[in-house]
Amino acid sequence: MxxxxxxxxxxxxxxxxxxxxxxxxxxxxxxxxxxxxxxxxxxxxxxxxxxxxxxxxxxxxxxxxxxxxxxxxADPETDYMEPEPESAANPAGTVPKTIHHEEITIGLIITDFGNSYGTGLIYGMEQSSRDNDCFLVLRRTFGIAENEEQSIQKLLNLGVDGLIIFPAQGEYFNAEILKLVIGRFPLVLVDRHLKGVAAASVSSDNMTAALKGTEYLFDLGHAHISFLSPPPVDTTAVEDRIEGFIQAHAKRGIAVDQELWVSDLTSTLPNSFNDKNIERDISRLVAHLKNNPAITALFAIEYNIALLAKTAVERLGLRIPEDISIICFDSPPTHLGGGYSFTHMRQNEEEMGRIAVENVLSIMKGQAVPHKVTLEARLVPGESTGPAKPAPGDV
Missing domain, CATH: 1.10.10.10 (Winged helix-like DNA-binding domain superfamily/Winged helix DNA-binding domain)
Incomplete structure (x- = not known):
């Protein structure tokens, strides 16, 4: 059967x-x-x-x-006894009989998290789960699709009532997610949406954020900007940031020069983070800057790529931001000291986490939720950006 x-x-x-x-x-x-x-x-x-x-x-x-x-x-006389109204027989302060039910448990599957991105998401989810009297169970996948499939299966076997998934990087979504969507299991995706899949999602407005960050560099006089990213491979967050970067050029009437881009950096991906790959990417950026001396600014798609870029610039004996400016998405807070403050687009992680939990709970109740929720990212100026250096021959 x-x-x-x-x-x-x-x-x-x-x-x-x-x-x-x-x-x-x-x-x-x-x-x-x-x-x-x-x-x-x-x-x-x-x-x-x-x-x-x-x-x-x-x-x-x-x-x-x-x-x-x-x-x-169930025993209808005891298991589903509704609370009695306050009266002389049931005065305030006593504990009425209540409906027995299982605690709600939500599974969270995330690639990884750190001080630059991810921790805020978990804080927001954890607080929302407390506020709504439910539990959160966490599994990390490190960006590996097989780990994601196994995590979904294991959490379902545990009997979770809903799932929040930060999909692994890759050009496809795994079959387990598709099964959840077809079965109408309470599911919310975080940080990105999956094309052609009718699943609720919560993410930053990545396109608008990248557009604003690029315009900020334009306002500082930068016209030759190198865009730094891992391969897009149908990852919507990356694709949206690329689109925002392109749209900013179109709005200002500045030609997009893709020869200045570097879109094959892989050492910051969760399953590729090792010393050999990091050194390869830094050397790649050093060579790129040598071959393209007109570059005055770098737009790194994430904080860890900004760190690679900073190292490459410093190896060339150049100064930040006097010679080259750097902007990125997200940067760890530096109010406790010791950190380098990049100019960055700060995502509203805690709000994303809160909405993800609340939307899963709403879906469990049979309530409709928006198919795609996007939150504004805020520009936070830091030490890494300044006016563009004059081109040779300029006064």
């Missing part, structure tokens, strides 16, 4: 059959009913399908789901 053998959805078939066993007392009062995993195996369906069937049974008060223990045939 599988999910396509009849016109009725399999979760309804499972619901009907388990309900019948409860009504006929095959499953007696207080007795444990099969778990999501057991039902999924028995009916040859996904955990998403069996979970939905159990949720329907709980919604009809046929079963009660207890954290860490399982699902049990």
């Amino acid at each position: 599988n999910e396509t053998t009849s016109s009725k959805p399999m979760y309804e078939k499972i619901f009907d059959e388990v309900k019948q066993r409860i009504v006929t007392e095959t499953y007696k009062l207080g007795e444990r009913v099969p778990s999501e995993k057991e039902l999924a195996e028995a009916y040859h369906v996904s955990r998403i399908t069996s979970k939905k069937a159990l949720e329907m049974l709980a919604a009809e008060r046929l079963i009660v789901r207890k954290p860490g223990r399982g699902s049990f045939v």
Whole structure:
């Protein structure tokens, strides 16, 4: 038997059959009913399908789901007793009988996080989960698609009620995400959206942010700007930043010179971070700056690439920002001292995290949420930008 053998959805078939066993007392009062995993195996369906069937049974008060223990045939006299109104029989300050339910758990799958980006996201999600009385379970993938697939499967096996996914870098989305979307599992994507996939997402307005950052450099007199990025490979955050960079040129009537770009930097990707790759990328930037002396500014798509650029500029004996300016996305806070303050576009990470959790909870309740939420990024001036140096021959 599988999910396509009849016109009725399999979760309804499972619901009907388990309900019948409860009504006929095959499953007696207080007795444990099969778990999501057991039902999924028995009916040859996904955990998403069996979970939905159990949720329907709980919604009809046929079963009660207890954290860490399982699902049990409900006793309507005790398991679903509504709180009594305040009265002499139930004065304020006493604890009324309440509806038993499982704690809501949301799984978070993220490539990685650090002090420049990601920690704020988790702070926002953690605070929102506290505010909404739910739990957050974290798994890192380090940008590896296989890790992402395994993390989704493991969190579903744990019985999470919803998922927030920061997709791994790559030119495709894995089959597990597609299954979640088709099964209408409560899912929100963070930092990027997936083309052709009807999943809710929360991210920065990357295109507008890149446009504003580029215009800031134009206002400082920079016309020859090198754009630094990893390969786009259909990663929407990267593509949107490239589009913003191009649109800024179009608005100012400045020709885009892609010969000045470097778009093959890979050492900052989660699964490529090692000394050999870092040195290769720095050498690549050193050679690029030598071969293109007209460059006066570098727009790094992320903080770690800005660090590579800074090292390359300093190796050439050039000064920042007197000879070359650098701007990037995100930069660790320096108010505690010890850090270099790049001019950067600061993403509103904590708000992104908060919205992601709230949207997952809304989807769980059957409420509609925006397909794509984008938040403004703020320009934060730092030490790394200044007026463009005069071109040779200028007065």
